[in-house]
Amino acid sequence: NNVVQIRNVSRSYVLGGQQVNALKNITLDIEDGVFIAIAGPSGSGKSTLLNLIGCIDTPTSGQILINGQDVSGKTPDELASLRARTIGFIFQTFNLLPVLSAYENVEYPLLQLPEIGKEERDRRVRYFLEIVGLGQKMTHRPNQLSGGQRQRVAIARALAVQPAIVLADEPTANLDRKTGDAILELMREINRTMKTTFIFSTHDKRVMSMADRLVRIEDGELTALGVQKAPGEWAYVK
Numbered sequence: 143n144n145v146v147q148i149r150n151v152s153r154s155y156v157l158g159g160q161q162v163n164a165l166k167n168i169t170l171d172i173e174d175g176v177f178i179a180i181a182g183p184s185g186s187g188k189s190t191l192l193n194l195i196g197c198i199d200t201p202t203s204g205q206i207l208i209n210g211q212d213v214s215g216k217t218p219d220e221l222a223s224l225r226a227r228t229i230g231f232i233f234q235t236f237n238l239l240p241v242l243s244a245y246e247n248v249e250y251p252l253l254q255l256p257e258i259g260k261e262e263r264d265r266r267v268r269y270f271l272e273i274v275g276l277g278q279k280m281t282h283r284p285n286q287l288s289g290g291q292r293q294r295v296a297i298a299r300a301l302a303v304q305p306a307i308v309l310a311d312e313p314t315a316n317l318d319r320k321t322g323d324a325i326l327e328l329m330r331e332i333n334r335t336m337k338t339t340f341i342f343s344t345h346d347k348r349v350m351s352m353a354d355r356l357v358r359i360e361d362g363e364l365t366a367l368g369v370q371k372a373p374g375e376w377a378y379v380k
């Protein structure tokens with residue numbers, strides 16, 4: 143089953159009268175439950191692709207299906223609802239709300255879902271903060287936490303809605319090597335145990351090596367599609 147289907151998608155921007163073709167005719171299927179890296183140099187179109195999959199941007203042409211649903215036919219409200227229940231976001235700058243505690247940051251996206259009552263909300267916040275190893279820091283604010291701990295809060299926040307897909311834009315870019323590896327390992331562990339699909343961008347070769355699928359984007363074009371068969375053994379289907 144493909145959780146994401148991208149069909150002939152292009153995205154261009156007009157910047158100062160000049161057209162920038164950020165993505166050029168991308169076609170890509172992403173299977174349920176994979177741990178997939180979007181790799182490529184800075185400016186190649188990785189963020190644009192993640193924003194399209196996350197329905198926070200729309201293609202200039204082409205079609206995107208999330209869980210089999212064509213997102214182009216949806217109203218802004220329907221799109222917001224799909225996004226809130228299906229997609230979790232992790233950012234390179236963590237993007238936590240500074241005045242809220244770790245608990246409140248994780249709770250925040252759940253407050254947008256009326257079907258989730260107070261008790262279930264509390265259960266989930268505690269559960270996911272435990273999963274990421276911050277059960278003892280629930281009342282800490284972001285500025286009382288280290289970078290790695292902040293990203294752990296962001297992971298718990300992304301997971302709290304129990305999304306089908308977690309999108310992570312350069313999740314380790316602002317972390318030292320050791321902390322970044324631990325964050326990737328944690329995401330990998332969650333991917334294995336909860337079967338959540340993780341789609342993350344990176345320009346770091348070490349981070350790419352932890353993926354089981356690799357999509358390479360260069361200058362807006364999909365130039366390679368790899369499957370890691372065994373550690374270090376990649377088969378390229380494109």
Ligand code: ADP
Binds near residue numbers: 155184188
């Ligand atoms: P990456 O994430 O790989 O660094 P991006 O997707 O951010 O790449 O950018 C791809 C290209 O699109 C770049 O040339 C960038 O300058 C351009 N771009 C991205 N977003 C915008 C925007 N909102 N307006 C104009 N150009 C943009």
Ligand code: ADP
Binds near residue numbers: 285
């Ligand atoms: P790490 O080894 O994960 O990078 P740090 O060495 O930065 O962690 O922090 C160690 C401990 O100190 C953590 O438990 C963290 O909660 C706490 N801590 C870090 N920065 C602050 C701060 N500005 N205020 C209060 N506590 C902090």
